[in-house]
């Protein structure tokens with residue numbers, strides 16, 4: 001007996017019968033399609049204001065849209081997505097493709113595939129689309145409104161000017177379908193690149209003299225100053241409210257199986273996301289221990305971490321697979337800790353910068369190993385914080401050009417900045 005498809009191919013009669021059989025369905029679908037497209041037609045003909053009023057009556061979920069490159073994603077991006085999500089019921093995020101980024105500002109550090117993993121992992125994101133243009137066009141806006149059923153386009157408070165000098169969001173603003181959120185102070189990708197280059201420059205100052213000029217360029221910016229020794233002072237000022245905003249605010253339920261994973265989680269990347277996802281699947285509640293800045297420096301070198309403890313904690317908290325974090329976890333997983341948090345399983349990824357822990361004189365996982373509750377997880381992606389730093393350094397000239405431009409616009413932003421209410 002052949003498969004249904006084979007019979008269909010060989011026999012036209014059977015094809016006809018099959019068509020009749022599914023005919024009802026097809027008629028139903030086309031009627032639905034007709035209704036959909038006539039509604040779309042109406043939308044195009046009607047003044048946008050009228051359409052909006054009509055829609056509101058339907059009491060539907062409000063879909064909001066925000067786009068970006070999300071290259072070297074940090075908690076500033078996460079906070080923007082959180083604010084955007086709070087303006088509606090569903091958040092659709094447009095991630096700009098590699099080609100569009102290359103054409104507009106040079107190669108991204110993280111390829112689209114990784115950027116998608118990062119954006120999808122943010123707990124306030126409901127849907128991700130990848131055909132977002134670098135600068136929003138009127139055509140794409142219509143597509144958002146008509147095809148993706150977006151109610152509002154959300155953008156930060158930095159102006160978005162098209163090459164012809166006009167406001168990219170003028171149309172959406174006029175239609176009353178634009179909302180603005182406040183930019184998260186204290187960090188930008190430019191700033192992070194600066195920190196990384198500083199870290200590599202100090203490791204080998206004579207290797208590449210360009211790093212020092214690049215670092216100078218970052219250092220007279222708004223975001224950070226350097227002490228004589230070159231140590232970074234973060235300008236990030238975490239508040240208790242921000243941590244609450246990022247938290248799930250829930251403890252484990254009764255009888256929950258608690259999984260524990262610890263690490264630096266510096267420059268939170270797709271490799272981290274994938275291992276956290278795996279770890280979460282092994283239980284009901286994922287507790288993540290984030291090592292202190294001091295612990296990270298002691299184990300990975302004086303210029304690590306790139307991101308401080310609070311910054312690293314916020315990035316991890318924004319991840320949908322994480323239930324809770326310990327802000328400043330000890331290096332060793334002690335028996336007391338296992339009892340306090342009722343930890344059922346301790347895991348560690350195979351791709352980690354401290355994967356030689358078994359050889360150390362004091363294995364931090366000795367206790368869970370002796371209790372038989374330790375497991376090594378095979379990391380799905382071979383990315384570490386060092387990988388990310390290497391990418392930046394090998395690309396530094398392209399970044400230099402790009403950051404010169406960006407530095408200018410950031411400087412202008414900070415010079416003209418006024419207080420905007422929002423959180």
Ligand SMILES: *[C@@H]1O[C@H](CO)[C@@H](O)[C@H](O)[C@H]1NC(C)=O
Nearest residue numbers: 056057058059060061062089
């Ligand atoms: C709209 O929906 C919400 C919940 O989905 C409901 O509580 C509310 O009463 C609805 N409003 C109207 C006008 O139907």
Ligand SMILES: *[C@@H]1O[C@H](CO)[C@@H](O)[C@H](O)[C@H]1NC(C)=O
Nearest residue numbers: 207208209210211396397400
């Ligand atoms: C440093 O930058 C200049 C131009 O900015 C370039 O010509 C030179 O090759 C660079 N040097 C190194 C070592 O990358």
Ligand SMILES: *[C@@H]1O[C@H](CO)[C@@H](O)[C@H](O)[C@H]1NC(C)=O
Nearest residue numbers: 254255256257258342343344
């Ligand atoms: C501790 O975790 C186990 C699951 O591993 C669970 O069965 C038990 O109820 C938990 N204990 C408490 C006090 O929640």
